[in-house]
Amino acid sequence: MSEVVSPNLAVSTVIFRLRPGADGTSELALPLVRRIRAPYEGRWALPGGPLTAHEDLAQAASRTLLATTSLQPRYLEQLYAFGQLDRSPDERVVSIVYWALVASDEAERTIENDNVRWFVADELPELAFDHKLIVEYALWRLRTKLEYSQIAHGFLGETFTLAQLREVYEAVLQKPLDPGNFRRTMEGSGAVVATGERLSGTRHRPPQLYKYDTSVNPADQGPLSHLTAPCTLVPANPSTTSFRTTTHASASGVSA
Amino acid sequence: MSEVVSPNLAVSTVIFRLRPGADGTSELALPLVRRIRAPYEGRWALPGGPLTAHEDLAQAASRTLLATTSLQPRYLEQLYAFGQLDRSPDERVVSIVYWALVASDEAERTIENDNVRWFVADELPELAFDHKLIVEYALWRLRTKLEYSQIAHGFLGETFTLAQLREVYEAVLQKPLDPGNFRRTMEGSGAVVATGERLSGTRHRPPQLYKYDTSVNPADQGPLSHLTAPCTLVPANPSTTSFRTTTHASASGVSA
DNA sequence: TATCTTAGTGTCAATGTGACTTGAACGCCA
DNA sequence: TGGCGTTCAAGTCACATTGACACTAAGATA
Numbered sequence: 001m002s003e004v005v006s007p008n009l010a011v012s013t014v015i016f017r018l019r020p021g022a023d024g025t026s027e028l029a030l031p032l033v034r035r036i037r038a039p040y041e042g043r044w045a046l047p048g049g050p051l052t053a054h055e056d057l058a059q060a061a062s063r064t065l066l067a068t069t070s071l072q073p074r075y076l077e078q079l080y081a082f083g084q085l086d087r088s089p090d091e092r093v094v095s096i097v098y099w100a101l102v103a104s105d106e107a108e109r110t111i112e113n114d115n116v117r118w119f120v121a122d123e124l125p126e127l128a129f130d131h132k133l134i135v136e137y138a139l140w141r142l143r144t145k146l147e148y149s150q151i152a153h154g155f156l157g158e159t160f161t162l163a164q165l166r167e168v169y170e171a172v173l174q175k176p177l178d179p180g181n182f183r184r185t186m187e188g189s190g191a192v193v194a195t196g197e198r199l200s201g202t203r204h205r206p207p208q209l210y211k212y213d214t215s216v217n218p219a220d221q222g223p224l225s226h227l228t229a230p231c232t233l234v235p236a237n238p239s240t241t242s243f244r245t246t247t248h249a250s251a252s253g254v255s256a
Numbered sequence: 257m258s259e260v261v262s263p264n265l266a267v268s269t270v271i272f273r274l275r276p277g278a279d280g281t282s283e284l285a286l287p288l289v290r291r292i293r294a295p296y297e298g299r300w301a302l303p304g305g306p307l308t309a310h311e312d313l314a315q316a317a318s319r320t321l322l323a324t325t326s327l328q329p330r331y332l333e334q335l336y337a338f339g340q341l342d343r344s345p346d347e348r349v350v351s352i353v354y355w356a357l358v359a360s361d362e363a364e365r366t367i368e369n370d371n372v373r374w375f376v377a378d379e380l381p382e383l384a385f386d387h388k389l390i391v392e393y394a395l396w397r398l399r400t401k402l403e404y405s406q407i408a409h410g411f412l413g414e415t416f417t418l419a420q421l422r423e424v425y426e427a428v429l430q431k432p433l434d435p436g437n438f439r440r441t442m443e444g445s446g447a448v449v450a451t452g453e454r455l456s457g458t459r460h461r462p463p464q465l466y467k468y469d470t471s472v473n474p475a476d477q478g479p480l481s482h483l484t485a486p487c488t489l490v491p492a493n494p495s496t497t498s499f500r501t502t503t504h505a506s507a508s509g510v511s512a
Numbered sequence: 513t514a515t516c517t518t519a520g521t522g523t524c525a526a527t528g529t530g531a532c533t534t535g536a537a538c539g540c541c542a
Numbered sequence: 543t544g545g546c547g548t549t550c551a552a553g554t555c556a557c558a559t560t561g562a563c564a565c566t567a568a569g570a571t572a
Contacts, residue, residue: 006262007307009350051263053348057339080480081337081352083313092309094265096337096350133479140478163549181530183551188528204549205537222396223389224336419518437561439520460518461568 007083007092011060012048012131014079014099014138015071017107018155018171019118026171028121028142030135031069031110039089040128044119046135048095058227061098069110073100075154077221079138087130095129099138101154146172149220150191153212161199161207162186190216263339263348267316268304268387270335270355270394271327272377273363274411274427282427284377284398286391287325287366295345296384300375302391304351314483317354325366329356331410333477335394343386351385355394357410402428405476406447409468417455417463418442446472 014030021027032044049064051057058076065071076098083094112118119125121139124132145151152168153160166182186192193213198206221227270286277283288300305320307313314332321327332354339350366372375381377395380388401407408424409416422438442448449469454462477483 006265007309009262009265051339051350053263054341056341057337057350078337081313081334083307083352084483085310085312094307094313094352096339136479144478161550178530178532179549180532180551180553185529200538202549203539204547205539205551207550222400223392227340417519434561434563435518436520436522436563441560456569458518459570460516461520461570463519 007094009051010048010093010095011051011057011064012046012095012097012134013061013065013076014046014097014135015065015069015073015102016100016121016138016142016155017102017118018104018168019107021120021171026167028139028171029107029118030121031071031116031118032124032127033068034115035128036115043128044117044125045128046097046131048097051096057096058098061100065100069116071100071102071110072106073102073154074106075101075151078227079134079141082130082134084130095134097134097138099141101151103155103157105157143172145220150212150216151220159195159197159209159211161209162192163207165192165210263350265307266304266349266351267307267313267320268302268351268353268390269317269321269332270302270353270391271321271325271329271358272356272394272398272411273358273374274360274424275363275374277376277427282423284395284427285363285374286377287327287372287374288380288383289324290371291384292371299384300373300381301384302353302387304353307352313352314354317356321356325372327356327358327366328362329358329410330362331357331407334483335390335397338386338390340386351390353390353394355397357407359411359413361413399428401476406468406472407476415451415453415465415467417465418448419463421448421466 017029018026019029031047033047035041035043035045047065047068049060049067051060055063057078061076062072065073077100079097079099081094081096085092087093087095107118110116110118121135124135126132127135142151146169152165152172155168156164162183163179165186166177166179169182170177191213192210195209195211197209199209200206273285274282275285287303289303291297291299291301303321303324305316305323307316311319313334317332318328321329333356335353335355337350337352341348343349343351363374366374368374377391380391382388383391398407402425408421408428411424412420418439419435421442422433422435425438426433447469448466451465451467453465455465456462
């Protein structure tokens with residue numbers, strides 16, 4: 001009863017992106033990998049892997065999701081440690097799960113095949129282990145946290161228009177938001193600052209480009225902010241995030 | 257670099273209670289145990305222990321804190337998994353940390369000695385490992401969560417007056433609250449219901465006794481509520497929670 | 513019986529928020 | 543070239559929420 005064991009320790013990650021949906025709006029999607037070993041061979045599962053000796057938990061999450069999906073997220077945060085006795089049929093496994101946000105252009109780099117695929121968040125297949133519960137909790141956390149913190153820019157590039165930012169909120173919260181009130185709230189919060197540049201190439205009045213004010217400490221993780229800070233500070237790859245600012249090309253990004 | 261290991265897996269708990277402070281108000285306190293082994297021998301540390309084979313994570317937290325401090329909390333929730341490489345000087349240890357609330361009368365059962373002692377939350381001694389950071393994060397989580405959920409009753413007995421409930425908020429948030437506004441907010445939230453009974457034995461108008469409305473789902477953990485529910489539903493021991501309802505004795509509880 | 517103390521109710525002003533209106537600045541097209 | 547459709551951006555208004563404060567109620571105490 002009191003024997004000391006070292007259960008297998010694994011790290012998994014729930015990764016979110018936004019992609020163009022059927023009705024013209026954006027929709028949440030997440031990548032799954034097909035299991036090639038028992039148990040649950042052939043089932044879809046969250047990307048992850050075992051924890052190795054010389055990496056801490058967040059590094060393990062980054063490493064495994066890069067290895068399985070080629071993704072480098074803009075936001076990474078610990079979600080929960082799952083350790084129920086019956087979550088794996090054979091051996092005892094404790095999974096420390098992270099959740100992550102990637103920008104749309106970064107997400108395009110995924111090579112989809114028979115074993116790696118993006119799924120719409122609320123149309124998932126049967127998942128291995130307790131991964132369905134894990135995804136539900138990650139979704140709840142994303143939707144809850146979006147409303148009181150500044151994680152929305154994890155889906156976007158370095159700069160963005162308020163319409164793009166609003167579309168993130170509308171897609172995640174699954175409800176339309178009033179553009180005027182959204183602008184008032186965002187500008188009043190001090191979380192975003194205008195860059196002075198405008199985005200041309202639209203079919204209408206050119207909107208201003210904003211960026212997040214990094215000097216405003218989000219305080220959304222309290223004293224632990226430094227544990228994930230190295231990941232949240234990773235800027236988007238400049239070569240893949242160019243909103244056209246003075247050209248005539250149409251706007252890219254989540255609203256594409 | 258990629259060798260698979262099974263790091264030692266430990267479970268620790270940050271336990272909070274309220275106790276009468278010097279200035280008449282209540283103050284937060286938490287129990288620590290003295291380490292009797294290297295590393296950090298002699299230092300104070302959070303109660304905890306290794307995870308055993310046939311218990312899940314929350315059970316391990318309950319078991320270890322009962323073994324080390326004799327406490328059975330009224331609220332128990334997972335806090336965070338700490339796995340930094342340098343958090344223990346010798347071997348790699350991943351700690352899954354829980355946090356808990358105990359009622360004052362339950363807390364009185366602790367047998368304090370040279371190796372177990374309650375400390376005021378913001379006057380802690382030097383702690384072992386990264387336990388100072390862990391306590392800081394638990395404190396932040398407690399203060400943050402108190403404002404949007406219904407965890408305050410974890411410090412109280414089955415029934416309580418609104419003044420007692422308000423004192424919990426004032427002690428945790430460290431600021432005075434307007435009694436009238438506090439009453440309006442609490443009654444408006446529907447989280448508490450009047451029992452009809454009153455508390456006599458005070459030096460003034462007898463206040464009404466309230467209890468928490470358990471039918472109102474707090475939704476403060478989203479889809480995971482069932483993982484900790486068995487603990488949060490543990491009622492206080494009836495023999496130790498008798499607020500005097502029709503006697504002349506003075507009120508017990510956090511305001512004693 | 514007067515007084516003290518907290519319980520409990522009510523009021524008012526400031527602030528925040530949702531719904532809506534109006535003008536501005538582009539590309540587009542006749 | 544000039545109206546038209548689009549979204550940007552600023553402004554307005556009603557209502558809900560919240561903080562500060564006044565006032566009455568009901569006990570114990572001297």
